Amino acid sequence: MPAYKFVKSSYSGGNADQECVEVARNIPRTVAVRDSKRPGGTVVTVAPAAWGAFTAELRRQQP
Template structure:
């Protein structure tokens, strides 16, 4: 299996912790804590991730 290529969110700064997301594996979105790069990775289906992020964009 190819390794995940994680990207830090554009909203993150050097002082703030953030979630990193990898979308380079088909049918999988991987998430991890940016301050624990060697820590656990959570995977979800792309449809679930898209629904989650769409809901976040709708929040006031």
């Protein structure tokens, strides 16, 4: 597995119940996402364009 350098989402809090995802963008042409409570668990990878579309849609849906 590549050496992903994960960063917690800005929406993850300090409380373990509030933590959600970590994202790694250090591998070219790849965005890796994992559950911050299960760092040894599954890693989902997507293309940067797909990640950008996903996060743009989330921002559009915020009140």
